Structures are given as C-alpha cells and as structure tokens.
Amino acid sequence: MDMNVKFNNLLSRSIFIFPIYLPYMLLIKNASQLLTLAGGIKKEDYELGIIENGAVLIEGEKIVEIGSTKELKGSADKEIDASSKVVMPGFVDPHTHLVFSGTRENELYMKLQGKTYLEILKMGGGILRTVRATRNASKEALIKESMRRLDYMLVNGTTTAEAKSGYGLNYEDERKILEVINDIKHPIDLVPTFLGAHALPPEFKKSGEHIEYMKKIIPKIAPLAKFIDIFCEKGVFNCEESKEYLDEGKKYGLVPKIHADEIEDIGCTKVAVEVGAISADHLVKTSDENIELMAKKGIIAVFLPATPYMLLSKEYARARKFIEMGIPVALATDLNPNAYTESMQMVISLAITQMHMLPEEAIAASTINAAAAIGMKDKIGSLEKGKQADLIILDAKNYQQIGYHFGVNLVEKVIKKGKLVWSRGNVLH
C-alpha cells in the first residue's frame, strides 16, 4: 500500500465513532493501578484512591463493583485484561469552545513577531475572524468540523466535555451553535454553555450595547444551555456588565461561569463571588486578595495552561497559591482556534511543568474536580459503585507516567457508559 494512503487511513481506522456493543457485564481486571478518585471533590489532599491489581465490574452503563482483582466476586460475559496498565476515570474537559469554523494558524506568525492577543483582536483577527467564519457556516458544516474534534478528544481519553457558544454573537448564530452542541451524536457527552458575551461584534460600538442586546435574547436562548459565561476582561466586558449579564442568565435558570483575569485582574473574581459562579476560569493574573475571596466562597478555579502556551507567554496561573488556599482546582483544554488542542494529557503535562502542579493534583483536576466544575461530580469523574462507567485504560505502569511520558497518546482503550468506544488499532504493524 502507498505509504501516504496508509498514513491518511490511520486516524479514521483507529476511531470508532459508534459504540461496539459488548455483552451486558464487563470486567476490567489486573490493572497495575486503578485510580478511583473516590470521595468527592479534592482540595486539601489530592488522594487518588489507588487500588493495586485493581478490577472494575460494569453492568450496563454503571459500575457495580470495584476492588482488587482477587477480591472481586462478580462474573462477567466479557473481560479486559489491564495488566501493566493504569485504569482511571475518563477525562472531563470542563472548558471548551468546541464549535467553530476554520483555524487561525496564520496568527502564530503575528505572535512570533510579538503581537499580543488584544492587538490581534483589534486588527480584526482572533475571535472576530472566527466569528465571521462561524456565522457563514451551516449547521451541518459546524457539526462536521466539531465531530472531528470530538474524535480527537475521545481518542485522547476525554469522555465528557463542556462546550460553549460564543462565535455567533447574535441570536441566530448563537442559537445555531447551541443547537449543534445539543444535537451532535457522539459517544462524548456535551454540556452546553451560552457565551453570548465572548467579544464585541462589529455591529455594536460599545460593550454596553452588546450586553443590552444579549440580555434581551437570554430568555429565548436559556432552554438550550446549562451555564452562562462571559469574557470579563479589560477592553472586552467590564465587571458591571458581566454582573448584569450573568444575573440576567440566572433568572432563566442558567448557572454562571466566568472568563476571569486572563490578561489583567480587573476584579472579575469578585463578580464570580457576587453572582455565585460555579467556576472562574483562566485566573493567570488573579491577585492574592481575590484568590482569598474565591477561597471563602468555594468557587472552583479552572486553569487553562494551553492558552498561555500558545500565546507564547511565560506566565501561567499561580496554581500553588490556589491549592495552598484550599481552592478546588480543575484543568481544561480551552479548545479553540487560538489554543488548538483536544488533549487533556497535554494539559496535564503543562500543568505539571509550567504550573508546578503535582501529578496527583493534575489528575484529580482533570477528572473529579473537572466534573464538579460542570455540576456533574455525582455522576462522573470517579470510579465508584453506582457511578457511570466512563473509564480509560492507559499504557502506563503508574499514574506518575501521565504528563511525564509526554507528547504521545497513552490512552489505549476508552469505555463510555459501559461500552468500549475506542481501542488503539494496530495499523502500523
């Protein structure tokens, strides 16, 4: 076979979009380490709940037994041997901008010349360029682009993700994006967030005008989303506007989230506290005072290290400070045309090397704490009796190899709702 054809076929042949239906009871056994992440959200101690030589018994979509391989009593129709592998909950990615049209690799050149994020935005690039392309794209085209990204996410071990609108910025196109998120059929479960205040679109001169317009469309949009989010930032939307917009969303049952302190600390975490946000995300520039404020209110800090990485910045969120203060921390890809990655493994590696998070912290931040950041910690994010059977099997002898063995995909199998939905192919051998 021609080598190019063989390579091009690799990705498609390795991905099974539709689940392979296995028998009713599935047993995964002999895992060198089974990471349960049991016991709820992690903050002071990041205990992974490790079972050596572990096993999980799954019935239908749920975990019915968990323990050591020797002790596990139930029998199964189908068994998977996980010898020399780590078995853990599927990654939860709690902050993505999954649905967009086109890419922006050309901006890498601008960044290499020293242009900043806000300078690129002012030149009509950045978010606004993606808004133009996304407005022009049909729902079908957006589904097609998003499906490919979801396939990459699944192969890299993500089993649930949050997905934001925010590249429409008018009623019709925000609705179109949220419909894509709600309608798309893929093994990965998506949780929709309305991000109508992501940037100021060209049809408005002032940020306040856009907020007034967004407040008018919230009642019609709210049934399509679970969360409401805003880019609270100097030169984008200020604190008063953010509060007004998020409060309006709450009236219609949406739970607030906020993009805060990515470029400057203008007090957005105070807004998060005032509106009772479930999470504040980015937090690169958050002051000590505002970190303390977040700690008092139990808001989850979501870090997105792929973003400064792709902005060629050396400055990352001060994870150690947040963890010291007892704030539960989560990690996410921020998947978007600026930080174009679907890989939580890459994010874990960046969190360890650039933010000095311990491997235990980074793993909890990508599973149970990430599930908490999207209000799903009782259903997913850990391996416990009664929970949804979303888990991954990694080619790693122990969990410390995740993030350490980097730049490659360690995930060998993905099980979603008790079904094997992806398994590494052998096409190169």
Ligand SMILES: [Zn+2]
């Ligand atoms: Zn974002």
